[in-house]
Amino acid sequence: MITYAVVSTKGGVGKTTLTANFAAILADLGLRVLMVDADLQPSLSRYYEYSLRAPKGLSHMIMSGAVSDDCISKLSLRPAHCTVPRLPSGTPQGQLDIIASDGPDGTLQQWLGARIDRGARIKTPLHNPWVADRYDIVLIDTQGAVGHLQDAAVLAADILISPVCPDILSAREFTSGTLELLERLEPSANVGLAVPPMKAVIYRTENTVDSRALSSVIREQFVQLRGRVSVLETQVPSAVAYKKAATNQIPVHWMDPVRAGDTMHRLCWELAPMLQGVRTSDVEQTSPAEPAVEAAE
Ligand SMILES: Nc1ncnc2c1ncn2[C@@H]1O[C@H](COP(=O)(O)OP(=O)(O)O)[C@@H](O)[C@H]1O
Ligand SMILES: [Mg+2]
Numbered sequence: 001m002i003t004y005a006v007v008s009t010k011g012g013v014g015k016t017t018l019t020a021n022f023a024a025i026l027a028d029l030g031l032r033v034l035m036v037d038a039d040l041q042p043s044l045s046r047y048y049e050y051s052l053r054a055p056k057g058l059s060h061m062i063m064s065g066a067v068s069d070d071c072i073s074k075l076s077l078r079p080a081h082c083t084v085p086r087l088p089s090g091t092p093q094g095q096l097d098i099i100a101s102d103g104p105d106g107t108l109q110q111w112l113g114a115r116i117d118r119g120a121r122i123k124t125p126l127h128n129p130w131v132a133d134r135y136d137i138v139l140i141d142t143q144g145a146v147g148h149l150q151d152a153a154v155l156a157a158d159i160l161i162s163p164v165c166p167d168i169l170s171a172r173e174f175t176s177g178t179l180e181l182l183e184r185l186e187p188s189a190n191v192g193l194a195v196p197p198m199k200a201v202i203y204r205t206e207n208t209v210d211s212r213a214l215s216s217v218i219r220e221q222f223v224q225l226r227g228r229v230s231v232l233e234t235q236v237p238s239a240v241a242y243k244k245a246a247t248n249q250i251p252v253h254w255m256d257p258v259r260a261g262d263t264m265h266r267l268c269w270e271l272a273p274m275l276q277g278v279r280t281s282d283v284e285q286t287s288p289a290e291p292a293v294e295a296a297e
Contacts, residue, residue, distance in 0.1 A: 002272065003126060003138040005038075005157035005196075009177025010170070011144030014163045014203050017242055017252075019141040020047040022161075024077060024251030025264045026272065027096040028280040031136040034072070035098040036061075038122065038153040039143040040108065042101035048249050051076035057102035062121045062152070063111060067131050072097050077250055097135075112148035119188050123156035137272070146181075154185060155193040161271065162229075163203035163236070166214045174200065175221045182228060198229045199271065204238040234266040253280065 004022075006015045019035060027033045037044040038058060045057075052074035060071045075096045112118040125131070126138055142153040154160060164174040178198065185195045200218060218231050241256035253261040261280075269276045 001132040001135055001138060002159065003140065003157050004159050004161055004271070005140040005142055005153045006161045006163070007142045007150065007154055007181075007198075008144055008162050008164070008174075009146065009181055010173055013144070013165055013170075014236070014242075015144070016043045016047065016141050017246060018161065018163055018201070018203065018236070019044055019139055021242070021245070021252045021260075021264055022267065022271070023096060023137075023139045024048075025253050025268055025280065026137050026139075026275075027094040028251070028253070028283065029268065029275055029278055030094045030283045032095040032134060033097070033137045033139060034131070034135040035096070036122070036126070036138060036140040036153075037098060037101035038140050038149055039101055040104055040106070040149065041143065042104070044141040045098065045100035047246065048075040048077060048096070048098075050074065054100070057100040059103040059108050061099055061125050062108060065121070065125055067099065067125045067128065071099050073100050077254070094136075109148055112152065118148050119152055119155045119185075119191070119193050122152040123193065126156055146184075151185060154181065154195065155188055157196045159271070160196050160198040161201060162198055163201050164218065166202055166205045166235075168214070168217060171214060171217050171221070174218065175225060178225060178229060182225070195228070200229055200231045201267070202231065202235040205235045206238055232267070232270050234263065234270050236263055236267070 006019045006022075008015055016039070023033045023035045035044060036058065050073055054069070054071050054073040056071040057073070058071075061067050075098055077096065112121060115121065117124075122140070131138065140153045140156060142150050162174070162178065164170055182195055189195070202214060202218075239256070239260060241260045242252050245252040245255035245260075248255065251264075253264045265279060
């Protein structure tokens with residue numbers, strides 16, 4: 001089992017969109033994926049439709065220190081209102097579940113603040129044989145704001161994924177914000193909680209921007225980041241398909257199988273090298289293909 005956390009020290013960069021789409025393509029590649037919405041503003045929890053909504057969620061997992069069936073919700077990638085002309089398979093080939101965010105009032109942050117083991121409160125329940133037997137990948141979406149919840153999510157991961165927008169200002173903010181994060185969390189290694197390596201994804205590239213130049217700016221700043229961050233080759237462009245897919249509550253590789261599909265596959269192969277070269281079309285369908293849903297337009 002590999003645990004990824006999608007983090008950024010800045011809001012609105014695309015963490016939730018990236019988490020939802022990465023999770024869905026992994027599930028379509030046949031993996032059993034568990035998403036964890038560790039943002040008190042529950043965008044990921046509202047991204048896809050539910051086929052089964054669990055009575056509990058994140059707070060229960062963190063406070064009880066364990067994951068159980070009653071905090072795992074099941075997702076459906078075929079919402080009734082979907083107007084996409086053609087869905088590749090109708091259902092994901094693997095499995096896609098979520099531990100939804102359920103603590104909007106700030107109690108969870110306060111509760112964590114009072115706990116001496118707060119840094120381990122997400123890692124402990126997730127790095128457990130019960131979870132490892134059921135899932136291949138755990139994917140944690142985090143909040144943009146610094147806080148105990150973000151810290152616990154970072155320390156629960158094996159790999160951090162951080163979207164960074166292709167402009168110099170964002171790149172500089174990325175460097176200073178990430179450095180701050182690493183410096184704040186590095187002492188937790190003394191209690192057995194190492195800060196995982198970070199992979200930066202150049203995210204929302206525009207045709208007008210020379211993304212290669214930006215990559216090299218970020219690479220040059222690695223010295224400051226002490227080699228803890230690497231930049232992925234795959235860049236995610238800014239495209240209307242990402243918003244459209246979110247509106248339709250489906251993964252972007254279903255909405256735009258050619259361009260976004262290609263991007264998402266390449267992202268998967270880089271982030272999860274064991275999947276190198278595998279395509280969703282190669283994975284045997286476990287359920288019969290459903291008839292195409294007619295386009296509304
Ligand atoms: N690749 C993309 N191209 C265009 N718009 C995007 C892309 N990724 C995300 N967005 C849009 O950017 C906004 C912020 O994305 P979101 O994933 O909610 O960010 P965060 O979770 O970091 O706050 C949303 O409106 C989303 O639809
Ligand atoms: Mg978000």
